[in-house]
Amino acid sequence: MRERIEAANAQAVGRITSADPVLIDIAPAGEVIPGLVGRMILHSGPPVGWSRMCGAQRGACIGMVLFEGWAKNPAEAEQLLASGAITLEPNHHHQAVGPMAGTITRSLPVFVVKDTASGSRACCRQVEGRQQFGDYSDEALDGLRRWRDVWAPSLRQGIQQKGGVTLRPIIAKALQMGDELHNRPVAATTLFADVMALAMVEAGVSKNNLLATLAHLTYNEFFFLGLSMASAKAFCDAAAGIAYSTVVTAMARNGTEFGIRVSGLGDEWYTAPAPRIDGLYLTGYSADDAGLDMGDSAITETVGWGGFVLGGAPGILSLIGGTSEQAMQISRDMGEITVATHPTYRIPALGFVGAPVGIDIVKVMRSGIVPVIDTAIAHKDPGYPKIGAGMVRAPSECFEKALQAYARRYGLS
Amino acid sequence: MRERIEAANAQAVGRITSADPVLIDIAPAGEVIPGLVGRMILHSGPPVGWSRMCGAQRGACIGMVLFEGWAKNPAEAEQLLASGAITLEPNHHHQAVGPMAGTITRSLPVFVVKDTASGSRACCRQVEGRQQFGDYSDEALDGLRRWRDVWAPSLRQGIQQKGGVTLRPIIAKALQMGDELHNRPVAATTLFADVMALAMVEAGVSKNNLLATLAHLTYNEFFFLGLSMASAKAFCDAAAGIAYSTVVTAMARNGTEFGIRVSGLGDEWYTAPAPRIDGLYLTGYSADDAGLDMGDSAITETVGWGGFVLGGAPGILSLIGGTSEQAMQISRDMGEITVATHPTYRIPALGFVGAPVGIDIVKVMRSGIVPVIDTAIAHKDPGYPKIGAGMVRAPSECFEKALQAYARRYGLS
Numbered sequence A, B: 001m002r003e004r005i006e007a008a009n010a011q012a013v014g015r016i017t018s019a020d021p022v023l024i025d026i027a028p029a030g031e032v033i034p035g036l037v038g039r040m041i042l043h044s045g046p047p048v049g050w051s052r053m054c055g056a057q058r059g060a061c062i063g064m065v066l067f068e069g070w071a072k073n074p075a076e077a078e079q080l081l082a083s084g085a086i087t088l089e090p091n092h093h094h095q096a097v098g099p100m101a102g103t104i105t106r107s108l109p110v111f112v113v114k115d116t117a118s119g120s121r122a123c124c125r126q127v128e129g130r131q132q133f134g135d136y137s138d139e140a141l142d143g144l145r146r147w148r149d150v151w152a153p154s155l156r157q158g159i160q161q162k163g164g165v166t167l168r169p170i171i172a173k174a175l176q177m178g179d180e181l182h183n184r185p186v187a188a189t190t191l192f193a194d195v196m197a198l199a200m201v202e203a204g205v206s207k208n209n210l211l212a213t214l215a216h217l218t219y220n221e222f223f224f225l226g227l228s229m230a231s232a233k234a235f236c237d238a239a240a241g242i243a244y245s246t247v248v249t250a251m252a253r254n255g256t257e258f259g260i261r262v263s264g265l266g267d268e269w270y271t272a273p274a275p276r277i278d279g280l281y282l283t284g285y286s287a288d289d290a291g292l293d294m295g296d297s298a299i300t301e302t303v304g305w306g307g308f309v310l311g312g313a314p315g316i317l318s319l320i321g322g323t324s325e326q327a328m329q330i331s332r333d334m335g336e337i338t339v340a341t342h343p344t345y346r347i348p349a350l351g352f353v354g355a356p357v358g359i360d361i362v363k364v365m366r367s368g369i370v371p372v373i374d375t376a377i378a379h380k381d382p383g384y385p386k387i388g389a390g391m392v393r394a395p396s397e398c399f400e401k402a403l404q405a406y407a408r409r410y411g412l413s
Helices: A002-017 A055-068 A074-083 A138-162 A168-175 A186-203 A207-218 A225-239 A296-302 A306-312 A314-320 A324-336 A361-367 A396-410 B002-017 B055-068 B074-083 B138-162 B168-175 B186-203 B207-218 B225-239 B296-302 B306-312 B314-320 B324-336 B361-367 B396-410
Strands: A021-028 A040-043 A087-090 A109-115 A121-125 A248-254 A257-262 A270-273 A278-281 A338-347 A353-359 A372-377 A388-393 B021-028 B040-043 B087-090 B109-115 B121-125 B248-254 B257-262 B270-273 B278-281 B338-347 B353-359 B372-377 B388-393
Touching: A002 A225, A002 A338, A002 A353, A021 A138, A021 A225, A040 A055, A055 A074, A055 A138, A109 A138, A109 A225, A121 A225, A138 A186, A138 A207, A168 A186, A168 A338, A186 A207, A186 A225, A186 B186, A186 B207, A207 B186, A225 A248, A225 A296, A248 A296, A248 A353, A257 A396, A270 A396, A278 A314, A278 A372, A296 A306, A296 A372, A306 A314, A306 A324, A306 A338, A306 A353, A306 A372, A314 A324, A314 A388, A324 A338, A324 A353, A324 A372, A353 A361, A361 A396, B002 B225, B002 B338, B002 B353, B021 B138, B021 B225, B040 B055, B055 B074, B055 B138, B109 B138, B109 B225, B121 B225, B138 B186, B138 B207, B168 B186, B168 B338, B186 B207, B186 B225, B225 B248, B225 B296, B248 B296, B248 B353, B257 B396, B270 B396, B278 B314, B278 B372, B296 B306, B296 B372, B306 B314, B306 B324, B306 B338, B306 B353, B306 B372, B314 B324, B314 B388, B324 B338, B324 B353, B324 B372, B353 B361, B361 B396
Parallel strands: A040 A087, B040 B087
Antiparallel strands: A021 A109, A109 A121, A248 A257, A257 A270, A278 A388, A338 A353, A372 A388, B021 B109, B109 B121, B248 B257, B257 B270, B278 B388, B338 B353, B372 B388
């Protein structure tokens, strides 16, 4: 039995470490996300209805209803959402992920990343600091419209010109430049910008659109998070559904619940109440304003980035707090609950050891060490932009429930 | 007396830490470097004639003679150089610096950086991996011609469009992205590329030149070293010539000698034989092939980058050898021989402490700790490209001689 589990886990983690992500398109979600039809909003985390949805995610949904023109004002949008006329489903049920509230609707262009090793494909929406945090103001929605009308189409031209953008070299290099690819995708963004500048010039993108898009890439350090998330989701889907594997294939939060999925346990979610984040706040906000942990972005930790390689990304500590010694210790701790280190994604500050990959629910329960996620903080109420960032520990209850289900499924005592 | 020295050193280091470097132009050296006239080659390090010049620097001089068309072939070039018909002078005597052999002639475009805080201005040539190492093949010279004819003029258009490029934000950010700005200017190069992409598009650089120049920036990780060197030289010239100051204002090597200058001692060089480098070699080369320490690039260590912030740049260790613990220790050691930490250039891995700035010859002699420089390795003979990279310690003899001269000048015992 033990050998069976180890073999299954080796297979699961092998899918993650051998993955070769390529950005193949940026296209309206309705054209590329399976099952995203009509008046549907995809959201982050495990399933949650409107009545239990947290403030920030509600605000983001209101924003998407307005963005799609399904309602004329926030009150009408809220009414529509409360009436059940808008279908709400998790991104994770549609081969997709989204940062923070994670909201995706049919008109919103999304990144399409294909793992050419497994053939697995996943989508993620763009990253910004307002609407995805629950801000549905006209200024917040303007960012979505600029993305839809200018930035996304210009980048798409570049991607088509190149025939796809291979992301592995960018990811590997960025991890050696102090990125952890979750809350610090700074190097990856600038490396991606270099590649896309060439591609967009080559493709003949108009001067105005080129300038606007290059400026967006240059002054939006979080840009690449959408690509690390889409990549990670593609890897995890490739690693999912392997009988006997105890490797985690999703960690996702909706601000109400934190949920995980496990390779050997199919599509089932194992949930616990979303935890509170320990972090630093932007001027004018405090812990009293904070919503609970939210977003699909913990998919980056699921493949060994984010909190798992914090020791290699001390620059992030000015954003989330803590010392570089603590960051190193967290990375070492994450090594205790994973089944492998990545052969290519190596961290100089950790002696060029590979990123710890493949969270094992058995190791988590045995060691008492839970995954550490570095994350942004949204307001508890609808209508606010980003208010801070910090660190959060995954609830052990999720792993406990998963292990119980595993025991039932595979007949362990 | 002690207070007088401390005040002078505070003034000198203040010039370095308050510097605000702006790239104001890229122009043919003959137009912007004072005193660079006729058949003159500027070289790295303290003064050295042809007869004592090391192999790599000889090779680089042959390359420049061919590049300028002063001779038709290498043999003729060598003859001309040996005859004394070509004037050889140090870059440092002309408000300039150059990496490795450091050779600059009138047609070669150079970066012009102005420190807007002090008004000090310095130039540096571009960085490449062949001619500056002594390779005078036609392929090596092609790189110089592409720089002169395509890359430099295109970048110049962008710089003029922007009215200058402020470098402080790029430098500060790069130091938080694992750069040490000497042998690892990777992040700075890509950040600079982002800024220049926008500027060149805005300036209307032709599509072909734009593509060629963006590709050069994207695939030449060392590009920014020319800018960190020009910046550092401008800072150091601003800090030079302050009576009583024991702060080092130049460390430079020509492959034959290592020389330093000290603020309170004017333009005098204090020299020792160039040391051997402890490093890693590219395939096909070994320590038997290596020339001695060469290049003006130690001007980056002189302002607290390079070896001084090695602890924040562990990615470089794959290039030069060593462990991240050793790198951290070197940075801490450099703190022992400097008079300040930089208020803006802070290193996350070192707890966001500022880079150690202002090498004090008294502290060096008292502690027995000498500056550590990470550097590239050239061949001992003319005609080769880059063969490796490693670490080198400045000879204590330079500091000893300087301290003796200081004692004579200021009447200390």
